[in-house]
Amino acid sequence: MAREILLVLGANNDSFLSFCPHGVGRNQSRTAMLAPYRDSEGKFDPSRVQQAMAETTAGFDIRWYSGTPDLSESPLGYKDATKAKTEIARFGLAQVIVEIQPLGCIMAGQAAEQPWERARREKRAANKAERRENNPD
DSSP states (O other): OOSOEEEEEETTOTTSOOOOOOOOOBSSOHHHHHGGGBOTTSOBOHHHHHHHHHHHHTTOEEEETTSSOOGGGSGGGBOOHHHHHHHHHHHTOEEEEEEEOOSEEEEOOOOSSOHHHHHHHHHHHHHHHHHHHHSOO
C-alpha cells in the first residue's frame, strides 16, 4: 500500500503479462511483528500502536474492511518493494513497464469477529437447531 505497483511485461512472452508480482511478503509473522506493541500481559499498548499506525500510514487513504485498523496489515508488516524489483531484474523475470503510486487501498483489518467467522458460527447454530428440531429427545 505504501509503495509503487509494478506493471510488468513477462520476460518469456512479449505479448502478455506473464509475471505479475503480488507484493513481496511479510517481514515476519503477524504475531512476531505485533509482539513489540504488547505489554507484559500480552495486551496492546494503544499509544504505541496509534503512533506506529500514524507513522506508517501517513498520507495514505486506507479503508479497513472490518472497520478496525490493523497494524499487522500496515506497511510496517511488509517487505520493501525495492527488493521485489531487485529480484525481478536479478532473475530476468520481467521488464517493468510502468510504476504506479497508489493513492489508497482497502485492507482486511482485524475485527473481533471476521465476517466469514460470523457466517460460519451462524451456519453451525442453524444446523444445530435443525438437528434438534428433526431429532427431539
